[in-house]
Amino acid sequence: MRSILPILTVLLAIVGIWYLAAIWMNATWVRDQAARDGREVAFSELVVETLGQERPVLPAPHQVAKGLYDGLFGQKVTSKRSLVYHAWVTLSATLLGFAFGSAAGILLAVGIVYNRAMDLSVMPWAIASQTIPILAIAPMIIVVLNSLGVTGIVPKAIISAYLSFFPVVVGMVKGLRSPDAMQLDLLRTWNASDVQSFAKLRLPASMPYLFASLKVGVAASLVGTIVGELPTGAVAGLGSRLLSGSYYGQTVQIWAALFAAAILAASLVALIGWAERLTLKRMGLAR
The missing domain is CATH 1.10.3720.10 (MetI-like)
Incomplete structure (x- = not known):
């Protein structure tokens, strides 16, 4: 357990920084869309929208994990999408x-x-x-x-x-x-x-x-x-x-x-x- 704890700590820190970077890098598109619609974006709404974009500048970890899972296990191994x-x-x-x-x-x-x-x-x-x-x-x-x-x-x-x-x-x-x-x-x-x-x-x-x-x-x-x-x-x-x-x-x-x-x-x-x-x-x- 002592050997795993430092690894998990570093991993959680990387994931946390990754999420923050995804919010920051994807926020521009969300704000631009809100400006076109003439509305204000609350911080909670900004977080949700930046982490759920279909084509983000920087995908969030859960998006990459889902894409990796779908590519490895969600397709037939003979599929060109696998x-x-x-x-x-x-x-x-x-x-x-x-x-x-x-x-x-x-x-x-x-x-x-x-x-x-x-x-x-x-x-x-x-x-x-x-x-x-x-x-x-x-x-x-x-x-x-x-x-x-x-x-x-x-x-x-x-x-x-x-x-x-x-x-x-x-x-x-x-x-x-x-x-x-x-x-x-x-x-x-x-x-x-x-x-x-x-x-x-x-x-x-x-x-x-x-x-x-x-x-x-x-x-x-x-x-x-x-x-x-x-x-x-x-x-x-x-x-x-x-x-x-x-x-x-x-x-x-x-x-x-x-x-x-x-x-x-x-x-x-x-x-x-x-x-x-x-x-x-x-x-x-x-x-």
Whole structure:
């Protein structure tokens, strides 16, 4: 109970601030409508009307909760209005891109650790690649791939992999270099080869770093997928729900899609956390 109480306190504070912000931001429309009708608006009436608008500037928490519930449970999962359907479309591209990005990140990290030339050449370019805004290059990647006949899930997966590989590279390099010189010297005295030192020392030592970077990478991968859906005018995926909501001024739909994406990201991170605990426990690195 003591651990839950601070979390509930912060949550209630956020909800309270959110309600106050919704009243403040939606009050202008209510006052304008009242002025056109030539009437005065009491404070109680102002609160009720600002929290019940069909297309508010800032939806109230209960409106977002209702929109999220209707999108998740109020539709058939095959319906184009179902958030489950759109989340699955986004999840498919996210997992593919995450697999691409993680595999590329691990391979690059191994090469950087064991090859001095790659360390001096690849690592700076990997860092520089993350300075380019993803919103700028996403349309370029999609246009180029479409001209080559590559459509569907693959372009979104490539954008997703672009964002997810960098945390894996950095974390894996840090992990592979975490064994100290004494441990490495001990393996050399036992005449261990590079492959043996990698399998017996460097790889086990890198596991905590790898899983930490995978948690960051999978969240970045989801962001990359949603960004990849925006410039294509996608008709499916959480990005498409954001687009259609912005086109028609459906702010509740936009916020519901954002919360669905947040829930999806949290679920993926939790899944990796479960795999981390299981793996480290089997390796004897955790209880």
